[in-house]
Amino acid sequence: MGNLYLAYDYxxxxxxxxxxxxxxWILWLMVLFRVIADIFRDHTLHGWAKAGWLFFVIILPFLGVLIYVLVRGKDMGKREAQLAREQQEAFDTYIRETAAPSGGASHADELVKLADLKAKGAISEDEFQRAKEKILH
Incomplete structure (x- = not known):
């Protein structure tokens, strides 16, 4: 019948x-790819410096990553935080632009203009109420 391996054999x-x-091993891969991403993210490094660090990290990965973290590790966190800030600012700008009414003015601004027109007598109470309903819905 052959060998039968059971759970207690391991x-x-x-x-x-x-x-x-x-x-x-998974932790090592995460650190390795984070260092490689940081090499490309750093705008203060120029072409040859990036190529040198990348060559060093790929050819001698353990030593290269260890030396990179020792030499440039303090600024890795700063670059990561800067990237997060830039992404958050871009997201906030996108939300502001997307959520803004098409005319650029908010609903409150439009209501203030309507109230001014009504106060000046340019529109009647009935016209004011209809325009207000359009703005609010």
């Missing part, structure tokens, strides 16, 4: 070590 400590090594 000890708990072996499973723990396997999970730990998989976790460390």
């Amino acid at each position: 000890p708990v400590l072996g499973a723990f070590w396997t999970v730990m090594w998989i976790f460390l």
Whole structure:
């Protein structure tokens, strides 16, 4: 019938070590790609410096990433925060532009103009109410 392997043939400590090594491998890949992304994100580095760091990180990955983090690690957080700020500002600008009425004026501004026209006698109460309903709906 051949060999039949059961769960107890793989000890708990072996499973723990396997999970730990998989976790460390995934963590290593995350750090590696974060360093590579930071190399390209940094606008103070010029072409040859970026190429040098990238070459170093790819050819000697463990040593390259370790040295990169030691030399330029403090500014990695600053660049990440700056990117997050720029993305948030772009998102806020997009929301403001999208949510604004097509004429550029808000509903409150249009209501103020209508109230002024009514106060000056340019429109009647009935016209004011109809225009107000259009603005609010």
